[in-house]
Amino acid sequence: MWKTIIRRVLLMIPQILILSILIFILADFMPGDPFTGLVDPNLDPAQLDAMREAYGLNDPLPVKYVRWMKNALQGDFGRSFNYQQPVTAVIAGRMGNTIRLSLLSIILTYLIGLPLGILAGRYNESILDKTVLVYNFVSFAVPIFVLALLMVWVFGYNLNWFPARGSISVNAVTQWDKWMSQLYHLLLPSITTAILGTTSIIQYLRSEIIDAKVSDYVKTARSKGVPIQKVYTKHIFRNASLPIASGFGFTIVSLFTGSIFIEKIFTYRGMGYLFLQSINTRDYSVIFVLALFYGFLGLIGTLLSDVILMAVDPRIRID
Amino acid sequence: MAVERSLLEVNNLETGFRFGDVYHNAVDDVSLTLENNEILAIVGESGCGKSTLATSIMGLHDPKNTEIKGEVIYKDLNLLDLNEKLYNRIRGNDIGMIFQDPLGSLNPLMTIYNQISESLEYHSDLNEEQRRARVLELLNQVGIPRPEQIMKNYPHELSGGMRQRVVIAIALANKPPVIIADEPTTALDVTIQAQILDLMVDIQDETGSGIILITHDLGVVAETADRVAVMYAGQIVEEAPVEELFANPKHPYTRSLLNSIPHELEDDDDELHVIHGTVPSLQKLPRKGCRFAPRIPWIPEDSHEENPVLHEISPNHKVRCTCWKHFHFEGEDE
Ligand SMILES: Nc1ncnc2c1ncn2[C@@H]1O[C@H](COP(=O)(O)OP(=O)(O)OP(=O)(O)O)[C@@H](O)[C@H]1O
Ligand code: SF4
Ligand SMILES: [Mg+2]
Numbered sequence: 001m002w003k004t005i006i007r008r009v010l011l012m013i014p015q016i017l018i019l020s021i022l023i024f025i026l027a028d029f030m031p032g033d034p035f036t037g038l039v040d041p042n043l044d045p046a047q048l049d050a051m052r053e054a055y056g057l058n059d060p061l062p063v064k065y066v067r068w069m070k071n072a073l074q075g076d077f078g079r080s081f082n083y084q085q086p087v088t089a090v091i092a093g094r095m096g097n098t099i100r101l102s103l104l105s106i107i108l109t110y111l112i113g114l115p116l117g118i119l120a121g122r123y124n125e126s127i128l129d130k131t132v133l134v135y136n137f138v139s140f141a142v143p144i145f146v147l148a149l150l151m152v153w154v155f156g157y158n159l160n161w162f163p164a165r166g167s168i169s170v171n172a173v174t175q176w177d178k179w180m181s182q183l184y185h186l187l188l189p190s191i192t193t194a195i196l197g198t199t200s201i202i203q204y205l206r207s208e209i210i211d212a213k214v215s216d217y218v219k220t221a222r223s224k225g226v227p228i229q230k231v232y233t234k235h236i237f238r239n240a241s242l243p244i245a246s247g248f249g250f251t252i253v254s255l256f257t258g259s260i261f262i263e264k265i266f267t268y269r270g271m272g273y274l275f276l277q278s279i280n281t282r283d284y285s286v287i288f289v290l291a292l293f294y295g296f297l298g299l300i301g302t303l304l305s306d307v308i309l310m311a312v313d314p315r316i317r318i319d
Numbered sequence: 320m321a322v323e324r325s326l327l328e329v330n331n332l333e334t335g336f337r338f339g340d341v342y343h344n345a346v347d348d349v350s351l352t353l354e355n356n357e358i359l360a361i362v363g364e365s366g367c368g369k370s371t372l373a374t375s376i377m378g379l380h381d382p383k384n385t386e387i388k389g390e391v392i393y394k395d396l397n398l399l400d401l402n403e404k405l406y407n408r409i410r411g412n413d414i415g416m417i418f419q420d421p422l423g424s425l426n427p428l429m430t431i432y433n434q435i436s437e438s439l440e441y442h443s444d445l446n447e448e449q450r451r452a453r454v455l456e457l458l459n460q461v462g463i464p465r466p467e468q469i470m471k472n473y474p475h476e477l478s479g480g481m482r483q484r485v486v487i488a489i490a491l492a493n494k495p496p497v498i499i500a501d502e503p504t505t506a507l508d509v510t511i512q513a514q515i516l517d518l519m520v521d522i523q524d525e526t527g528s529g530i531i532l533i534t535h536d537l538g539v540v541a542e543t544a545d546r547v548a549v550m551y552a553g554q555i556v557e558e559a560p561v562e563e564l565f566a567n568p569k570h571p572y573t574r575s576l577l578n579s580i581p582h583e584l585e586d587d588d589d590e591l592h593v594i595h596g597t598v599p600s601l602q603k604l605p606r607k608g609c610r611f612a613p614r615i616p617w618i619p620e621d622s623h624e625e626n627p628v629l630h631e632i633s634p635n636h637k638v639r640c641t642c643w644k645h646f647h648f649e650g651e652d653e
Contacts, residue, residue, distance in 0.1 A: 216423035223377050224438040224489065225411035228403065234437075235426055242428075314473040315427055 001310055008306070012299050019295045024065050027288050068288075078285035082278065087285050091271060091293070097167045098259060098270035101193070104186050105255050108194035113201030114244075120202060121209025121240065122232065132202060140199045144258065148265040151192045162188040165267035189266040193258055197251060201244055208240035215239075245312050249304030253297050324395065325352035326529045327376075327414075327497050332389035334368075334375045336601060342386045343601035345371040347553035349389075353497065353529040358520070360540040360561070361533045362576065363550035366598040369533045370419075372550075373501045376531075377416055378406045393497070412442040415490030419502040421482035425474035431458075431485050432470035438492040457488040460525075462518060480511035484518065491522065498522075499531045504539065516543055537576060541565060546635075549573045552598050552610040555629065559636040569638040571618070572611050609640065618642070 052058050059067075068078060077087045120132040139147075156164025163169070163185050172181040212218060213236060221235045222228070260272030267273070271290060278286040309316050329351040335342030345368045353359050361369050374380055376391050378398060391398040398409060410416075418424040425434060435454045439445055445453060458466035461484040474482055483503060490498055500519065504512040520543055523530050532544060540547055540561060548558040549572060557570040568574045596614050604610065609623045627640030 216418055216420055217426040219374070219379060220416075220418060220424045220434075220486070220489065221426070221437070222379055223410050223414075223416035224492075225407040225409070225441045226437060227407055227441075235429075238428055239426070313428065315475045 001307075004310070005303070005307060008303050012303070015299055016292075016296060019299075020069070020292055021065065023288060023291045023295065024068070025061070027284055027291070028061055028064075030282070030284070030287075077289050080278075080283050080286045082281045082283040082286070087289050090274065090286060091289060094269060094271045094274045097268065098256070098263070098272065100182065101186055101190055101259055101263070101268065101270055102252070102255050104183075104190040105193035105197065105259070106252060108190055109197035109201065109251065109255070112194055113198035114205065116198065117202040117205025117244075118209065118237065121206040121213075124206065124210050129206075132206070136199055136202050139195050140203075144196055144261050145265060147196065148189075148192050148262055151188055152265065155188055164188065167268050167270070185268070189259075189262045189268055192266075193255060193262050196258065197255060200247070201251075204243045204247070205240055208243060209236055212236040212240050242309070242313055246305050246309035248308055249301035249306075252304070253301035256297055257294060324392070326355050326357075326393075327351075327353040327531075328390070328392040329372075329376065330390040330392065332372070332375060332391065333387065334371050334380065335386040337384040337386070338602055343604070345553055345601055346375060349550075349553070349555055351531075351548060351555070351558075353531055355496070355529050356523070356527045357546065358523055358530045358532055358544045360544035360547045361531060361550055362535060362537060362540055362547060364535055364576075364598060366600075367550045368553040369535075369550060370501050371553075373416070373499045373531070373533055376499060377410060377414060407441070411438050411495070412493045413495050414497040414499060415493070415495040417483075417486050417490045417498065417500040417503045420506050421479055421486050422474060422506075424486055425482060427474055429473070430470065431472055431474070431477070434474075435470070435485070435489050435492055438489050442493045453492070454488075457491060458485075460491065460522070461485070461488045462514075463488075479507050480514060483507060483511075483515055487515075487518065487522070491526070494526060494528075496528050497531070498528050499533070501533045502535070503532070505534070505536070512539075519543065549576065552604055554610065554639065555637075556611065556639040557637065558629070563633075563636050567636070569632065569636075570611075570640065571615055 049058075057064075071078065075088070079085065080087050080090045083090050116132050116135070120129040123129055142150075152164045155161045167182060167185050168178060169181040169185070172178040217239075218231060218235055221231045226234070257272075259270065260275055262268070263270045263272035264276050271293075274286065275290045277283075278290065329349060332346055332349045333344050334346040335344045347368075349368075349372060351359070351361075361372065363369055371380075375387055376398070378401070380387065387399055389399070393409065393413060398406065401409070425431075429437075432451075432454055435457060436450045439450045439453060443450075454470055455466050458470060463469050463481060463484050469477070469481070474485070477485065483506075487503070490500075503519065504515050507515060516539060519530065519532070522528075532539070534540060544561045546558070546560050547564045548555045549564075549570065550556065551570075551572045557564065557568070557573045559567075564573065565577070568577050598604075599613075608625060609627050612618070612623050622642040624640045624642055627642075629637045629639050630641060631637050
């Protein structure tokens, strides 16, 4: 298994290279540059051009790419025009928020999804199952921004249970207060993300359990005299959780990318918020690195899914 | 009460599946006995209720969608009255079951050892070490080479024949007096089929258990069985010792299985009749009159019995209906 993992990681190098070229080209297609929207209308066009020249913006694409790559290999991912800081510093400042949000979202997703899926599958056709199905149908049908806005409106503004925006309160002084404030700010956006994330988990788990129930190996287990509860825990749930386990990598990725919109709606200053903001300000160096990061995450997610699948299913050997 | 009871007795068993608000019987008033040291074959084409009969004896049906009536008597107990907990003491311990598809009937995520050992866990107080010894013994008994290694394997790493041997080992784990094998060879190649059948016969010789062998293959019956019950559309239509059944089949369905072509006695044109069609689905099955009549339309209406019941026509030979007297089969003596 380790051999496979190492090979897959090595394989990621050319993949990332290709990805970076693609994103570089796409970024170049984007209209305007960091100086287009600059507020000072008195700036002389010639002067602007000199600035572009100075920043190397007028160079041909391959030259720009190679220059960027050279620097990147030395840990310099460029500077943000907007923040006048290294891109790495800008992103690092936001990463904590997004990781916290994603982590809590993942935990909540599984905390809600697994029991509901298991119960719905175990007691399918019951009232409980039907209720879960209705929940699932709604969470599937409602678009992410509608749900998010609804959550903000109901729990943030009307009921005032949770802060509807931001990631930390300015009043938090002690470290403990800061943590609590961060957690408090996280709840609404992560619950929203989790509700959307549970759909596929519940659906998969439920139908896998229902299928497994009538499978022959369950008949064998029962004909051995294994009590039904044990049949569920040792045979049915384990088999039914395979797609969930192997979907874990993808789930993480989708939570990260899903958080782009969530962060925007909840004005939560994480990487997703930064991404949208950078698009608005045409802060290429940031957009580029973030896009690359999301692509990289996708590759890691795929690898993670394959590794998990190999670990839990003895039939799978991925080369 | 009878002096000597059979090892297993099935009395007037009816198993109905729910379709909307009504139940349709897939097993309809079946009575059987199984003795020690005997292989009883149950034959019949697909859909006639063989598996339903087997799973009913094991009590494996979902009570929400099934209605079971009648008795399954084992050691003076009606198994159908048992609660789950007590039934689980019988399952695997007193009755072992072997299923048709050796790949599907093993859990893909568990090692061979764990799957066999699981059966021991619930019915014996063997410790880990003793269980290991027993599993090895079983694997040897069912003819698995390199058992030490094989028991660490997963089902997908074994061939179909090997998997079926493992399934048999699971069924044998606690030396059950009764073994029900539901088409144990159907999914295997012909050569492997013969090996598995030999194995079953050997096991029966060694253990003296009673085996119910479900099959639709008369070749299998001829090779292994002591007694045969022929099933059609949920009912037993004929039952006899194996030699008797092959020498003297009576019911038209049995004869059609034996590949003769039903032929009327007084029929003067030499038209050959072939039995077409399949067992009707549960909802469409005629519940009155004879169930096989629609498939032999050339037999005159008045030869059929109104509501055929099993008649004992000679000791141990039972046939449902008497109309077999009114026609014979081509190639058979008059
Ligand atoms: N769980 C169920 N619900 C409804 N109908 C069922 C169910 N199980 C079996 N049946 C029906 O009962 C009848 C008998 O099925 P059964 O599986 O017992 O036949 P079988 O003789 O074992 O056939 P095969 O040779 O194909 O295994 C069939 O008409 C089948 O469609
Ligand atoms: S009455 Fe006729 S059709 Fe019916 S069981 Fe007898 S032989 Fe078959
Ligand atoms: Mg069957």
